[in-house]
Amino acid sequence: MEGEREMWKAQGIDLKRNDEFLEAAGKIYGDVYMKQPNRPKGMGFFDFVMSEVHSIRPKEMIDHREKGGKVVGTFCVYVPDEIIFAANGIGVGLCCGSDFSFVDAEDILPTNLCPLIKSGMGFKKGMLSPYFEACDFIVGETTCDGKKKVWEIFDNYIPTYIMEVPQKKDPKQRELWLKEVELFKEKMEKESGVTITPEVLGEKIKLINARRKAIERLYELRKNSPSPISGKDALLVSQIAFYDDPVRFTTKVNELCDELEERVKNGEGVVEPTAPRILVSGCPMVIPNWKLHHIVETSGAIVACEETCTGTRYFDTPCVDETPTDIDGQLKAIADRYLNIKCSCFTPNDDRIDQIIQFARDYKADGVIYYSLQFCLTYNVEYEKVKRALNKEGIPLLKIETDYSEEDTGQLKTRIEGFLERIS
């Protein structure tokens, strides 16, 4: 399509490398997704979204800006989309899931840094992502030391605003976070020239809540055995939530869920009921990172749930309370909801551990795979507490620490197959 090339060119995208990336990602997608048996028809929409990953949605964002709206890039489930959308903005979770862009970041960042940060920096600095280039500014957060410091470097390439996420959840810290949410509202108003009214904010709270509820509905359906959808497909839906238009996305997820409900009624699943069910717990998996799920699901098991930022952490914390009708009440409801997310950047974070055990039961998991990105200090260290708790409950646990490269696939396969032999 010539139109998209013109668009990329105008954005300053490195066309040659963009072609290389799309070709490589397309091939991986074909291998990982299109060869799955018995996929729900409703996945067709998400396949289409992926086939046009650098075209349709970035175009919508550019059009939005031409009409005077703002596009705001984010990296984390702590940045409240409600406020972005209420200021006539579009929030977009940015690209940081591929080692393709490492080379563009390695000259300015240390090598022993988490792959998510390195990848994101590379996509921006190497001009590889139409999403980055469609953004007016990005919003970082202080959910780890690596990110906290990298925002200062990002600011050399794109205006970067930082929200301070506290490290404890006591009343004093809750106050600080509420203040951060209020400041972010002011920031969005200043950038967009839009005054956020309680009416519009209330509407956007409902919009984002609806998106959460749709994904929650999908995950509820995955509690059935046999699962009506593969873990890979469900992960893809969660990943696309971060960048697709919320109204369209919510409609399509609900359509998919209607189909899955029929499957459940008929006892139809994507695997045999005897296939081991795995709960994946830990770090986010950003497109096109499907590595762990692919190994698990080509070894005879199924991923039943992800206790991750690209999984339950996105929706499980109850939705934002829709009852307040004044701005202060609404902002407090937003702050409360977001601070309940159970990320390992908090101390203590025991609620997360209780939740892993609860999920293991609810999703009928035969075992838990603890997934940590390489050099992700907080998730890596928190493993020890999770291990003790799960051992006590008699829930089998396997820890995987890996990055985005393929070189350890053989070793991971041995470990995962060994784990499945152990629990079967």
Next chain:
Amino acid sequence: MFAGIDVGSLVTKVVVLKNGEIAGCSIVSSRTNPKKAGEQALEKAITNANCKREDIKCIVATGYGRNSFSFADKTVTELTCHATGAYYLNPNIRTVIDIGGQDSKVIKLDESGKMSDFAMNDKCAAGTGRFLEVMAQALEVGLDSMGEFSLKSDKPCSLSSICTVFAETEVISLIASGAKKKDIVAGLHMSIARRVGSMAKGLGLQEEIAFTGGVAKNLGVRNALEEFLSVKFVPISEDPQIIGALGASLVASKL
């Protein structure tokens, strides 16, 4: 008759099982062509067992190259195979420490011999046979004689790095500073023992403990690991390098 084939990163091992007993085995280098090495090793083991290919009813493949065989009836991970092989030789074994060419593993067994938990090294050669191989080259010492050689040391060097690449640099500096080779080798063995031993401690050790894999033939590593863990390994009656293949043949016999 049944065969188990363990295709490691450096060496391929085959065990042929007849009436529940080891009838023949073989060990062949597999580094460049694992598929060919597998076929050669199988043929050799069959010859050693005094039988024919047609006599083999079932073949199970294990090891990192387990999927490169079309003639295997089933593939099983080396984790299960090492547990099965060790338990067959001594049903009192509850922990297996295996150090192979590119992996080190600690495997826990329950009373029935089933694997109940395990730990494995990350993608890195630290604490593996490959680590020793690189160091043997740097020191110009034969890989097979490293164990004996290190036993002569009374003052092992201290090596701070567990990374193969950095440790090699450290070894070269030690040579340059006039350290004795036997002391350096002894230091390397202690470094492996610390790496693998910590992994074993993390998983929790239960006696009896068996030490298997190619590196288990190295007396220096064996002693260093026993000392680090304050345990005695239970003696096993077969070559520790063929335990994975033995386990695979036992799995084959139960299919």
